[in-house]
Amino acid sequence: MPRAVREQQMLDAAVRTFARRGYRNASMDDIAEQAGVSKPLVYLYLNSKDELFAACIRREAASLVAAIRAAVEHDAPADRRLWSGLHGFFTYTAEHPDGWALLHVQARTHGDPFAREVAAMRAEIVEFVTHLLRTAVREHGCGAARTGRMTGGEAAGLAYALVGAAESLAEWAGGRADGGPSAEEAAATLMNFAWAGLGNLLRGERWSPGERVGA
C-alpha cells in the first residue's frame, strides 16, 4: 500500500479517536489499532502525538474550508450565494461530525499551537464571508451614496456575527439526541435569522432602538 494512502488511514483513525476521546485520553495504541497498523509505523510516519494531532487539524480545516468554497454558487444573487455557502457548511459538519468536533471543541480546548491553527482557518472563513458581503454591497450600492449603506468595517463585524451564529447552530444541531435539524433546515434557520436583516441593510434600511420605554 502506498505511503500516502496509509497515512490518510492513520489520520482517519486519529481524527475519530481524538474527536471522541479528547486529546489526553486518546492513546497511540488505539489509533494504530483503528488504522490497522503497528504503533511504530504511526510514529515513523507522523513523529509524535502532538504532530499527529496538528496534522489532523490541518487536514480537517483545509477540508472544511474547501467544502464551503466549493458549495458557493458564485453566479447566483447575493442571498443565494450566502445560503449556498451556509448549506455547504452545515452539510459538511453533519457528514463529518468527528472532523467538526476536532476543530470546534478539541483543537480549541488544548491551547496553542493547535488553537492557532483553528483561528487561522476561522479567519480565512470570516474573510471569505466579508468578501461575499462587500460584493453584495457593491452590487446593491451603485448609484447615489446612501446614509444607511453598509461600511467596510461593518461588513467584517457582520461576517464575524454570521460565522459565530453558524458555529453555534452547528454545535446545537450536532449535539441533539433526536438527530437535530438537517443541513437544509439549519441553513434556512440562519437565513431566516440573518438574511432579511442583511437584505434591509443592503437597501440602506436600518434597525433603530427608537425611544426608551418610559423615558
Add this chain to the structure above:
Amino acid sequence: MPRAVREQQMLDAAVRTFARRGYRNASMDDIAEQAGVSKPLVYLYLNSKDELFAACIRREAASLVAAIRAAVEHDAPADRRLWSGLHGFFTYTAEHPDGWALLHVQARTHGDPFAREVAAMRAEIVEFVTHLLRTAVREHGCGAARTGRMTGGEAAGLAYALVGAAESLAEWAGGRADGGPSAEEAAATLMNFAWAGLGNLLRGERWSPGERVGA
C-alpha cells in the same frame, strides 16, 4: 479586613492573571502578589489553583448572566427587549475584558470541569434568549395560525444562532487594536443583522432559496 472582602480581592487578582497569562502560566505567587497577600493565605482561602480557577469562572459567569438579565427592558417591545439584552452583554464584555477572556477563551481551553461550568452558563443564556423569542412569538402570533409561524424548536435554534453571533462579535470587538466598536455599535450591528430577519419571521414571512440559478 473581613474574609469576604479579602477573598474578592484574591479573585480579582486571579481573574486578571488567568485571563492575561493563561491557566498554565499563571502562578500562585503572581496572584498572591497582585492581591497583596501571602501565598499561604491564598491556599488557606481557596485550597488549590484548580479551585481558585473554578471559583473565578463561577463568579464571572454569574456576574455576566446577572448583567444581561438586569439590562433587559422587560416592558419594552420585543425588538427593544432583545436590543437591551445585547447592549447589556456588549457593555459587560467591554468593561470586563479579563472576565470575558476567562470565560470565552481560558475556561474553554482547559477542558472539564471548567468547560462544563461555562457550558452551563451558556445554556442559561440560550434559554433566556429562547424565552424572549417565544414571548415575542406569542405577542405577535395570537389569532389565526400562520404557515410561516416560528416553532418552539426553531426559537431554540435562533437563540443559539444569536448567542453565537454575539460571542463572535464580542471576541472581534475586544481583539481590535483600534479599540473596536463601542457596545452601542456592536449591539446595533447585531440588531441590523438579526432583527429585521426575526421581525419578518414574527410576521410569518420567510426567506426562501428560490430556484437554483441555471437549473
